[in-house]
Amino acid sequence: MRNKILKITSLSSFLLLLFWGANKTFAQQTQQVTITLANARNEIKLDPGETHRFTMKLYNKSDNPVTGTVKLVDFIVKDNDGKPIFLEDLTTPISNRFSAASWMSVPYDRLAIAPNDKVAFDISVNVPLDARPGGHYAAVIFEASGDSSAGQQSASSVSHRVAGLFYITVSGAVTEKALLTKLSLPFFSEYGPVKATSIITNKGDTHISPKGFLTVTDWFGRMVTQSPLEELNIFPDVSRTYENLVGEHFMVGRYKLALTSTYGEEGQVLEGYDYFWVVPWRIVTAIALTLAILILLFKNWRKKAISFEKELQGKLAEEDREIERLKEELKNRS
């Protein structure tokens, strides 16, 4: 009986230990923090003196509470991939004509989100009466930080941030101007489709999102293909590069690539064109060589045929002469 009780106890302890150990391992494997921010992009047009509220939501999809800070910063874009540069940690203050963060406010700069829960809060925008017409850009950044106490060891603490962007266009005398600074593709290709590169530069006061098409026509003016231009936002004073594959696989001859695009709210147009050749030269060369060989073979055969005919004619003439001579002889004999 004692032995039986001992066995049951040992088995139960073992099972409990196993279960606890598995739970501990499972907890280690699934330690993660997941934060969702909505809306990630916010765009609006406001008048000077107008106020507006954006509603932002932060979702904590983790099993632990998340705490963090909220802040508003201006941002600009400088390079071709649209990556925002947040104007924070500046070593020296700068004057930014696209600034908007100072017009905006959040109700708190620290918040906590319960596990699997969300927090919604308003971000107010109050556009000054003397605000410069055109685009103004800011971001809200939530930075989550948690238990980063390392104890007696070396470590790196890690914080995670998610950002939402605001594009505010202040109404007024806004300059909308864009330039098609490049439209090019290889002058000669063996096959299509051909890679076309176009660069649009925004020289206006606000961001634009050009919409348009790349059209390929043949030397008779017939449309071959038409591809849409990807819709990308272009920050003021920045260029964006578009790369498209245009045309079909099998093309022969000279083609024209035309880019037609519109942008802005005032019906502005961007246009440009370039020419290119597509010649499957390997196939053409093979066909030409084959034809040349066939022609040469035919000519050779023809030459031999004519030569043989002449030879036969010569022999025939000789036969005729021989016959005439024999006739004459026979006549003389008789």
Next chain:
Amino acid sequence: MTRLLYRLLSKKIIAKGILILFLLGQASTFSLFFPKKIDAGNLTSVSATLGNSRLSFFGKTNGAHTAGTTTVSIQSSSNADNNTNNLFPRDDLAIGINGGLKVASVSASVNATSFIIDQALPVTVATATNIYASQSGSLVVSFTLANDIPASGYLYITIPANATTPNDKAPDTSTSTDTNGFDANGIGTGDWSVAGGDGCTWDSAETWTVGSSGNPHIYKNVTSTLCTGGTVVVTLDASPGLMNPAPITTGHSQGTADTYKINVYTYTAGDAVIDSGFTKVAPIEGVLVTATIESTITFTVAGVNSGTSTCGQTTTVTTYPYLIPFGSLSSPNIATASQKLTVSTNAASYVVTLQENDQLSIDGLGTTTIADAICDDGSCTHTTAADWKTGYNPAKGNFGYSLANVSGSDASFLYNDSSRVFSAKQIAEIVVDFTPPATNPPTIMTQSTPVNASQIYTCFMLAFQATQQAGYYFNKLKYTATPTF
């Protein structure tokens, strides 16, 4: 026949044929070096700006509509507008002889063919009755003179007009933009004004001629004094304003503008052209947002257990979302650690950046530091990767990182690029390696399309040297996930 064929294939004729083809080829190639330029004419900076760039609406009733009805159905084919996508609430409307109406609401569905008006239809209309929602506005044309305009010379602007109904105060349509244009809408010379140009005195004579029989509308304004250059601005006010055309009936795609050409000329008093130029305007359907889909970005940072294979290495420490503990290291030693990043977004494109506040230093004070890796050939930086196989070598630096894709292909570089064993970079340090607004932290994860659960590993390697001063070394790392602009 045989002899004829033989003559055709004679060497001389073949040679001549090849020569002709060669010359033709050269001639066409030569033309490629002198393509026709885009902007003919020598007026510079020609631009035209529409105060209202929306296309007008022109549809037809589908079936008879009796007086008193408030729901209007439109035909779904063969007209300029075959759905209500170009119709917005509060648009002014005319249905046959019923004017002064407004659109009360349109369906939120795309390509709907009915809408509600704000009052009962006063008079019954038959099937196929015209429905107009006109859009009109100002027009500003500006250009820079290349040559002088002598006294009594004039500027001359042509605006496309519909071939059949150029001035009936109703939106115009046609099968192509070549035969369509803007309705004159009762505009007179009093609606135009001209300013600018050095020395110009405008309005000594001014005419506005409505287009007809396929000819464009023409605005002409004479200067009584010599114009010697500068920028001229010609303004048509918005009351009543130029009426925008409706979409053309063939080949128009909704959301794509129909483009129309406006020509600008300057003439002498004797009607000789001095300068010319043109520009294009592009009316387009407006965009009505009737529903909002939130754009979101979801970012997950997960710890990775020790003993996990990442970036071709086996991790020696377990990490957590907020902490990478390298442990109590005794020299010489290498600690490898990883974290897993996951991003989901419907915001078209995104980036994740990584930065550190400082190098690892004792108590995080920044004085006694652990050097960033410079890799085996001494070339890796925060922007340039290089192989770092010999982690023990103090001359190669101590702390670096690499990346590996887990799901998707969003990592900016990979540990095994160029057949390397551990292609590493330094972590970018604020101020030292990047300083906004001039530069920003490098991207470690990015995609140019919406993604669902793209994952990468960030793999850290810390090589602890025998000569490193004893102590607890700390720094702070920061990931930032953001949609791109």
